[in-house]
Structure formats: C-alpha cells, structure tokens
Amino acid sequence: YYFEKTKEKKGFVKFPWDMGTTVEQMEVYYDNMEFADWTHAVSKTPMLKAQHPGYETWQLGVHGKNNVSCTDC
Secondary structure, eight states: OOEOGGGTTTTTTEOOOTTTHHHHHHHHHHHHHTOOOOOOOOOEEEEEOOOTHHHHHHHHHHHHHOOOGGGOO
C-alpha cells in the first residue's frame, strides 16, 4: 500500500488492487503509473518492493477461497 499524494486525498491509503489482485494485475497497475520504489544500481531498472503480501496470500489461499479469516475460528 501507499499513501495518496494528491491534494484532495493526501494521506489516504492507496492499495494497488484497482486492476485486480494477482501479481500480474498489480504489475500492470504499477506499469501504467510508471511507479518505482527504487532503481537497481547496476542495471538502472526501476524496481518494486513487495509490501505486506498477507492479503494476497490470504485471498488466494484456502481461507480466502472459503471466505473465512482468523476471527471466524
């Protein structure tokens, strides 16, 4: 996630799920906005840092597929 930087939404949390929740869909999201967390020193390639993948792990796992979470137990 990231924080919005536009004046009207500054400080709001922004999740990269506008185009879907798979790794491939999130990559398209970031490619479209030309965002990078850092640039590789040798190749000069813009890179992303995977942050808090817990939601994606839950969603694609057995618990997400059954629509349950920790509180359901």
